[in-house]
Amino acid sequence: MAYTEMKHLSIPEWNEGDRPREKLLARGASQLTHAELLAILLGSGSSKQSALELAKIILAEAGNDLSALAKLPPTYLTKIKGVGDAKAITIASALELGRRREEGQEAKKIxxxxxxxxxxxxxxxxxxxxxxxxxxxxxxxxxxxxxxxxxxxxxxxxxxxxxxxxxxxxxxxxxxxxxxxxxxxxxxxxxxxxxxxxxxxxxxxxxxxxxxxxxxxxxxxxxxxxxxxxxxxx
Missing domain, CATH: 3.40.140.10 (Cytidine Deaminase, domain 2)
Structure with missing residues (x-):
């Protein structure tokens, strides 16, 4: 029996309701998983994996822990296949903005x-x-x-x-x-x-x-x- 090779689908080929960007617009950011939010930041994957698949790999490197991910320097992230300088810097910048938001909220309260x-x-x-x-x-x-x-x-x-x-x-x-x-x-x-x-x-x-x-x-x-x-x- 012969097996046909499974076609890799890029995110634009998914059903519209399953695409992270469209899902965010329709349901709000809080309804997305960590991987989906990270996939939006990445913007694209590679010829062999979608942005969402790459996001899951990145999260796995940090034990699926956002605090641990925030500790990984961009130079470490670029060692992951499919992550170049631009993607690594985007991730680091987004996590830093989140940290500064928390810092600002505490400073206002106290x-x-x-x-x-x-x-x-x-x-x-x-x-x-x-x-x-x-x-x-x-x-x-x-x-x-x-x-x-x-x-x-x-x-x-x-x-x-x-x-x-x-x-x-x-x-x-x-x-x-x-x-x-x-x-x-x-x-x-x-x-x-x-x-x-x-x-x-x-x-x-x-x-x-x-x-x-x-x-x-x-x-x-x-x-x-x-x-x-x-x-x-x-």
Whole structure:
């Protein structure tokens, strides 16, 4: 018995109701799967696979996890057959827009810091997808209203350098009344290292001397946070 080769159908050859773009227009973006939305971003597939099939392959590379996909650099995505620079950059840009949207929404909601959870909500969108450590400082006025969020340094997977002179330079320049230290652990480990404890103590002592108190130090991961103040160690 002879078998005929199955013809590959490109998206324009599908039934109109099954095409991602038409489906979005007819039903709304919320009704599309991750793969369908990604296929729209890709725009096209290749001679051997549709954009939707390519989207499913890309998602599989990230374990079908959008947070994991956001961590993949464009250079990694281009290693997937059918993904060139343009497609990889489009994906990275779309995910970054989503992150910035979340960051902006949290910033609008939280104008005054009342708890460590407020600080976490402000910084989670900034730090959650990073594969390297970053050290930030949150500057507050006397009413604990947010004045500014300043990135002090970025490093590798295992750590970054927090220069006290740079931190207090920004605080004094902005005439802040208090500050909160924030950095991420890409590993997901919420326990502070000895270096974390040492820099916290050093900055707290310097802040006390300058009458510019360090109110807290948060370690941030996707799953949660560690607060030095909540744990009574600042």
């Amino acid at each position: 104008q005054t810091v009342r708890s460590s959870h407020d600080v976490y909500q402000l910084f989670r969108p900034i730090l959650m997808d990073l594969m390297h450590e970053e050290f930030w400082v949150l500057l507050l006025n006397r009413a604990n209203r947010v004045m500014s969020k300043v990135m002090i340094s970025k490093g590798g997977l295992a750590g970054t350098v927090a220069d006290p002179k740079m931190i207090f330079h920004h605080a004094l320049l902005n005439q802040a009344s208090a500050m909160i230290l924030v950095h991420n652990h890409p590993s997901g480990n919420l326990q502070p290292s000895q270096a974390d404890r040492d820099i916290t103590k050093k900055l707290r002592n310097a802040g006390d001397f300058l009458d510019l108190p360090v109110l807290d130090h948060l370690i941030v991961t996707e799953a949660g946070f560690f607060s030095f103040a909540d744990e009574g160690i600042i």
